[in-house]
Amino acid sequence: MKPILDVRNLxxxxxxxxxxxxxxxxxxxxxxxxxACGTIVAVRGASFTLRHGEILxxxxxxxxxxSSLVRMLYFDEAPVSGSAVFDDKGTPVEMFAxxxxxxxxxxxxxxxxxxxxxxxxxxxxxxxxxxxAERLLLNEQAHYEKIRERARYLxxxxxxxxxxxxxxxxxxxxxxxxxxxxxxxxATDPPLLLLDEVTTGLDVSVQARILDLILELQEALGLxxxxxxxxxxxIRQLATRTLVxxxxxxxxxxxxxxxxxxxxxxxxxxxxxxAL
Amino acid sequence: MGxxxxxxxxxxxxxxxxxxxxxxVRENGKPPVSVDAITTQFHALHGRVLSExxxxxxxxxxxxxxxTGGDTLEASFLLRAYRSTRPRLAxxxxxxxxxxxxxRRISAAFKDIPGGQMLGPTPDYLHRLLRFELADETPExxxxxxRSWLKGAPAERLPESFPKVLDYLRAEGLLEPAVExxxxxxxxxxxxxxxPAPRSAALATLSRGETGSVLAIAYSSMRGYGDVHPTVxxxxxxxxxxxxxxxxxxxxxxxxxxxMTECEVVAMFDKVEGQKPAFGIxxxxxxxHNEVKAISMAIxxxxxxxxxxxxxxxxxxxxxxxxxxxxxxDAMGFCQHYKMPHxxxxxxxxxxxxxxxxxxxxxxx
Amino acid sequence: xxxxxxxxYQYGFLDEYAKKEIRRQTLKAVAxxxxxxxxASREMPLARGFxxxxxxxxxxxxxxxxxxxxxxxxxxxxVNAVNLRKFIVEACPDVSLTTRAEDATIIQxxxxxxxxxxxxxxxxxLQVPYPDxxxxxxxxxxxxxxxxxxxxxARLLVKLYEDLVNFGEITISHRYPTxxxxxxxxxxxPIPRHDVPRLHMADALFLFxxxxxxxxxxxxxxxxxxxxxxxxxPFRVEHFFDDTGxxxxxxxxxxRESFLDEFLDSYGRKQFGCSDSDYCARRQESRR
Numbered sequence: 001m002k003p004i005l006d007v008r009n010l011x012x013x014x015x016x017x018x019x020x021x022x023x024x025x026x027x028x029x030x031x032x033x034x035x036a037c038g039t040i041v042a043v044r045g046a047s048f049t050l051r052h053g054e055i056l057x058x059x060x061x062x063x064x065x066x067s068s069l070v071r072m073l074y075f076d077e078a079p080v081s082g083s084a085v086f087d088d089k090g091t092p093v094e095m096f097a098x099x100x101x102x103x104x105x106x107x108x109x110x111x112x113x114x115x116x117x118x119x120x121x122x123x124x125x126x127x128x129x130x131x132x133a134e135r136l137l138l139n140e141q142a143h144y145e146k147i148r149e150r151a152r153y154l155x156x157x158x159x160x161x162x163x164x165x166x167x168x169x170x171x172x173x174x175x176x177x178x179x180x181x182x183x184x185x186x187a188t189d190p191p192l193l194l195l196d197e198v199t200t201g202l203d204v205s206v207q208a209r210i211l212d213l214i215l216e217l218q219e220a221l222g223l224x225x226x227x228x229x230x231x232x233x234x235i236r237q238l239a240t241r242t243l244v245x246x247x248x249x250x251x252x253x254x255x256x257x258x259x260x261x262x263x264x265x266x267x268x269x270x271x272x273x274x275a276l
Numbered sequence: 277m278g279x280x281x282x283x284x285x286x287x288x289x290x291x292x293x294x295x296x297x298x299x300x301v302r303e304n305g306k307p308p309v310s311v312d313a314i315t316t317q318f319h320a321l322h323g324r325v326l327s328e329x330x331x332x333x334x335x336x337x338x339x340x341x342x343x344t345g346g347d348t349l350e351a352s353f354l355l356r357a358y359r360s361t362r363p364r365l366a367x368x369x370x371x372x373x374x375x376x377x378x379x380r381r382i383s384a385a386f387k388d389i390p391g392g393q394m395l396g397p398t399p400d401y402l403h404r405l406l407r408f409e410l411a412d413e414t415p416e417x418x419x420x421x422x423r424s425w426l427k428g429a430p431a432e433r434l435p436e437s438f439p440k441v442l443d444y445l446r447a448e449g450l451l452e453p454a455v456e457x458x459x460x461x462x463x464x465x466x467x468x469x470x471x472p473a474p475r476s477a478a479l480a481t482l483s484r485g486e487t488g489s490v491l492a493i494a495y496s497s498m499r500g501y502g503d504v505h506p507t508v509x510x511x512x513x514x515x516x517x518x519x520x521x522x523x524x525x526x527x528x529x530x531x532x533x534x535x536m537t538e539c540e541v542v543a544m545f546d547k548v549e550g551q552k553p554a555f556g557i558x559x560x561x562x563x564x565h566n567e568v569k570a571i572s573m574a575i576x577x578x579x580x581x582x583x584x585x586x587x588x589x590x591x592x593x594x595x596x597x598x599x600x601x602x603x604x605x606d607a608m609g610f611c612q613h614y615k616m617p618h619x620x621x622x623x624x625x626x627x628x629x630x631x632x633x634x635x636x637x638x639x640x641x
Numbered sequence: 642x643x644x645x646x647x648x649x650y651q652y653g654f655l656d657e658y659a660k661k662e663i664r665r666q667t668l669k670a671v672a673x674x675x676x677x678x679x680x681a682s683r684e685m686p687l688a689r690g691f692x693x694x695x696x697x698x699x700x701x702x703x704x705x706x707x708x709x710x711x712x713x714x715x716x717x718x719x720v721n722a723v724n725l726r727k728f729i730v731e732a733c734p735d736v737s738l739t740t741r742a743e744d745a746t747i748i749q750x751x752x753x754x755x756x757x758x759x760x761x762x763x764x765x766x767l768q769v770p771y772p773d774x775x776x777x778x779x780x781x782x783x784x785x786x787x788x789x790x791x792x793x794x795a796r797l798l799v800k801l802y803e804d805l806v807n808f809g810e811i812t813i814s815h816r817y818p819t820x821x822x823x824x825x826x827x828x829x830x831p832i833p834r835h836d837v838p839r840l841h842m843a844d845a846l847f848l849f850x851x852x853x854x855x856x857x858x859x860x861x862x863x864x865x866x867x868x869x870x871x872x873x874x875p876f877r878v879e880h881f882f883d884d885t886g887x888x889x890x891x892x893x894x895x896x897r898e899s900f901l902d903e904f905l906d907s908y909g910r911k912q913f914g915c916s917d918s919d920y921c922a923r924r925q926e927s928r929r
Contacts, residue, residue: 101791126803133802138795144805144871166806286723356684363656466662468679468855471783596782606689606853610770613690616721619902620714620752620916624814624833626903627879635809 002087003049004224010046010082012068015039027246042068044248055225057239064245066228070194074113075103108138112185116197118177122169128180129165135187154183175206193225211237232275244268314338323564324348328604329355330484332534332563349608356605368520373538374437378514383441385509391438441510452554482573483562486604494572497579497592504578506541513537513565539570543578653700654732659683663701670859675821677772682855693852695768699749705735710745715753715916740919754836756899756920759845767830769851774818774828794826822865834878835900840866891915894924
């Protein structure tokens with residue numbers, strides 16, 4: 001079966017670049033900033049596939065390029081080069097060949113995104129239910145009561161009392177805000193979910209409950225997910241396969257068990273031993 | 277019918293105009309102020325209207341001030357409306373201010389500048405004390421003061437032109453490289469301002485902006501909502517000769533001169549990856565003698581360039597915020613319009629408010 | 642010396658190039674219904690906010706043989722309407738004036754559509770203070786342009802949703818966002834909701850001029866104009882029901898169909914009367 005997402009040589013830089021960028025940046029050079037021209041090579045040609053119903057972990061420290069990678073997939077940032085083919089109900093779609101309106105449609109109906117910072121994923125000027133409604137309204141749903149019903153359902157599904165749906169996300173705890181983000185992401189039944197450090201900064205017990213929710217939703221709905229984190233525990237619990245990134249470069253990828261038990265790259269070995 | 281209350285009419289408007297006219301003429305027995313007297317004795321006021329009215333016509337600017345009782349917004353407005361009726365006959369070539377006949381020129385960057393500092397007419401270093409003797413100044417004393425100044429004026433002529441302080445900095449390699457633009461300047465009076473707007477459109481908008489508004493936004497950048505930190509490389513006030521294409525030969529010929537204030541600021545460089553650090557430039561220029569406006573404009577130009585390069589971080593760096601709010605004629609018109617009747621929209625507001633109030637209490641949580 | 646020009650101001654006030662440009666942009670607006678066409682709005686001898694956008698369209702269109710009516714808040718005789726009419730008399734001396742909507746070829750209006758409706762061939766020029774309905778959810782113009790281009794109005798609809806959540810009612814009273822022919826959403830100018838349905842599949846041409854904001858847009862004849870709403874929470878016009886649930890009549894002409902203004906009579910009692918003064922006066926005459 002075709003993968004739901006096939007990413008080839010995705011590249012993101014900030015700056016004009018020079019001929020030496022390739023040699024002077026990356027994991028071996030231990031920097032993502034080219035000393036010759038000052039260009040930041042955030043992602044230097046990432047390739048991977050995501051199968052239907054699979055959770056792919058992307059692990060790395062800050063500055064490794066892992067967040068840039070998912071932001072490109074959600075069209076928050078544009079790549080410099082490379083391709084990503086999304087399997088849209090059997091039709092292969094070259095994501096970066098689409099125009100802005102087509103990208104927006106894909107983003108609103110087929111993808112869901114959960115950010116580390118709830119302020120990026122939610123509009124705090126409107127109610128929790130309004131945040132979910134926005135995604136439904138983007139998707140041409142125009143029946144007020146049906147929108148309310150769907151928002152109520154999604155909030156309860158993600159563990160928030162429906163009675164609180166008309167409150168502002170301001171009044172929610174960090175863990176609840178992440179739940180609202182997840183509910184919003186799920187509003188249009190997207191097959192693909194992108195999660196960027198969703199549990200970072202939360203209490204350990206809250207983290208565990210959010211991870212349980214993600215796993216449970218994935219199993220119940222058959223979602224495909226890309227999970228970005230610096231936390232080995234999150235990788236261990238969620239990801240079937242894992243990508244390890246350093247200084248903009250993918251240094252290792254494979255089955256999560258294999259990577260955790262028998263890391264090949266020196267950097268991965270260092271990460272794994274540090275986590276033990 | 278008793279209840280048709282606030283409906284005015286033609287007569288009411290005519291009477292209002294007569295009442296307004298009475299405000300202007302009520303000091304019976306006093307001679308009317310002459311248009312000439314406004315140009316010279318209210319030169320600062322006159323300078324503002326010259327720059328904000330977007331039409332360089334010193335006599336009409338003075339007439340507009342006379343007609344409006346010295347209201348700079350209304351006077352500028354009269355000039356603008358008059359301008360709408362005039363066809364465009366020709367475009368001048370691009371002018372340089374190097375040939376400006378100076379009355380004042382200073383630099384805050386260097387003590388000695390080629391050609392020298394020239395303080396000229398400025399209240400900068402005067403104590404702001406009321407001169408009570410002006411209260412009943414006699415025509416004789418008035419004329420004597422002028423004569424005594426002219427008698428003391430030096431006989432030697434000033435040079436035709438002065439070098440620019442920026443030229444020196446540029447020769448030293450201290451300025452960011454100048455971007456040569458080949459485009460025609462954007463004419464904000466003939467084309468709509470849409471965003472993103474080119475720098476020439478921003479400069480034109482600021483140049484005829486309302487002095488107080490330009491100052492207020494620039495001041496926000498100076499005192500905390502921004503980080504331009506300018507140094508005035510050069511401030512010039514003087515008359516720029518204007519050349520226009522000859523009607524038959526097409527060759528530029530001098531047709532007159534315009535009084536202008538020009539300011540060039542340099543600001544601490546911002547780091548651009550892959551480039552040597554350099555000073556950035558901000559440019560301000562307007563008709564008339566109006567130094568606060570020219571300096572403020574130069575600061576806003578700098579702030580807007582910063583905003584264009586790395587995204588606006590403060591209001592003064594946001595082109596839509598700055599350029600859509602500095603025009604005095606636009607802003608004052610919209611402010612005045614709130615005095616017009618709004619019965620219909622208010623009725624509609626009442627309808628919504630009453631409907632919302634009529635909702636059962638539990639809906640309004 | 643200042644010399645007064647031989648004829649102070651030419652026909653139609655504006656110079657011919659300006660009028661030509663405005664006509665050209667108006668044509669573009671008609672060709673792309675609901676799209677806000679930018680134009681180089683000129684300063685008029687009226688202050689911004691007093692209808693300079695509408696006036697520029699009117700002056701670019703008016704010519705010999707036209708019959709003109711001007712309305713302000715529904716009234717022909719309010720100060721501002723009188724003032725505009727006076728200006729047209731000076732600027733376009735051969736144009737006939739009328740107060741009867743059905744006799745006019747061009748009507749310039751602020752905040753109302755005439756109660757008698759519009760007929761084929763007529764043009765209604767509306768004065769617009771805020772041309773962009775998206776400004777309430779997005780202050781950045783460059784972003785708004787993209788949202789319009791993509792027909793992305795979800796955030797406006799969220800505003801309606803939040804209204805219903807907070808007040809149990811959509812609280813937008815006038816300037817009700819209206820989708821034109823399935824794509825662009827316009828601000829129909831501060832007309833009451835009562836007047837919005839008159840734009841839909843109309844016989845006449847509606848032109849919208851924003852002078853200060855420098856935009857022209859249009860709702861051509863036979864074009865759909867649909868106020869934003871939910872399927873189960875339909876758009877509603879202002880209601881004028883008394884405590885018994887009966888439609889209030891106009892205190893002057895007795896109409897139960899017209900948009901009413903509320904006012905206090907000389908005894909301090911609340912009264913309701915037609916906002917369209919010409920409609921009301923003619924009904925009163927015919928009842929005599």
